[in-house]
Amino acid sequence: MRRDFHVHWLLLPATALVAAPAAATTYFTVEQAQQQLLPGQALAPVAVTLTPAQAEAIEKASGVRVRDKTLKVWRAANGGWFYLDQVLGKHEFITYALALDAQGAVTGVEILDYRETYGGAVRNPKWRAQFTGKKYGAPLKLDADIVNLSGATLSSAHITDGVRRLLATHALVVAPTH
């Protein structure tokens, strides 16, 4: 089979490789997000690595795959909790934070990094406020108790899934008494 295509067909992908910057849009650092969601609270990191059995239990309870077994969790002096997590956007990870009160109810969600073409509306405070008060066992389903964001369906679905997974993680592993 003859394959006499011009080499210049490879020029554009090569250009993309060279030109594509790895820079991201960072709205909050971890420290800023902690102060935003748990203002004035001293936070202490809690080391949690999920066992395979725990990860399986979380997946079964939430219906969401556990991609990273090493959790990023902090405990606040007032008994609250701060989780740092990532979910997949269309092309890159979306970094977000979840804050819970001492009873395991959501007190806030904040977006730290978002790099997608569309769907920046997930940063909208009204959309994020839908999660406030949710606890483990809440449906947390798009088009059910969480409104879908038009034009940001994938991002809003994955953040909703992520919160559902973290609430299951909190209730089953990190603070199982709640």
Added chain:
Amino acid sequence: MTRTLLLAALACAFATPAFADENLFGYVRGAETLPDGAAELYFKATERNDKGAGTYRATDYEVEYEYGVSDRFNISGALQAMSLDTSGLVIDGYLPGDREFGLRASGFEVSGKYNILRPAADGFGLALRGGLEHSWIDKHSGQDKDTTSADFDVLMQKYFLDAQLVWVGNVGLEATYAKRKAIADLPADFDWPTNAEMEVELKAGTGVSYRFAPNWYASLEALYETEFETDVGQERWSVFAGPSLHYGGQRWWATLTWLPQLRGGGEQYAGQADTNLHLIEKTRQEARLKLGFNF
């Protein structure tokens, strides 16, 4: 080469620190639509190369503007052009002889796409797409030919592994009405019918795409196409399959696809060496580069 350098410069200019969208594949289409009020500008170049004898290289160019009328309905308009270099190959009824020309405007297309189910929210994506295309250059021979086509596609899409793996499936139908212009200096006994012809093409395609690194997708896609004509019944069929590489940024994306013909049948030209392919209206291989810019 100059055009490619220009496109490369444009790619650099738009390489803002940000990221991504659509068209993971070169040929098969996904079921998603642009959000309400969003727009996308596409540049597409497709090289059709090698008919198994002589020299044949045709390149199709397309500039398309797509607009999100609503979150579920997009409209688009495209201008088309082509260039051709063929020599040492005569196919009775199709290729009257050597021909070479650079970029020439060849046609236009308008289309609409309606999303019924969203792959991320509904678990399965489903969309309908319809288009109307008119061209005045025969894309095979480069001769004058008025062609009007209407096509209709059903587009399906499914996410796996949190959308890290994407499957798409397409089925479609295209109805074509065409009429060739007469040629003055045809070879002796060369058949070049100028009466109107009607053709129906059926298409099916599928592809899987995997995000192997942030912003980068590797894909495999396959296409089956067959065409029926009143006089000859099934005129041709072919199976193409090949890989794609996709890079998605926040403001722009690029997809490069190589699509060789694996099997084909139907009409063949006199003396065709490889009888396992259809090489009259198709070539041994195609390569497509798509660039998209989001607004």
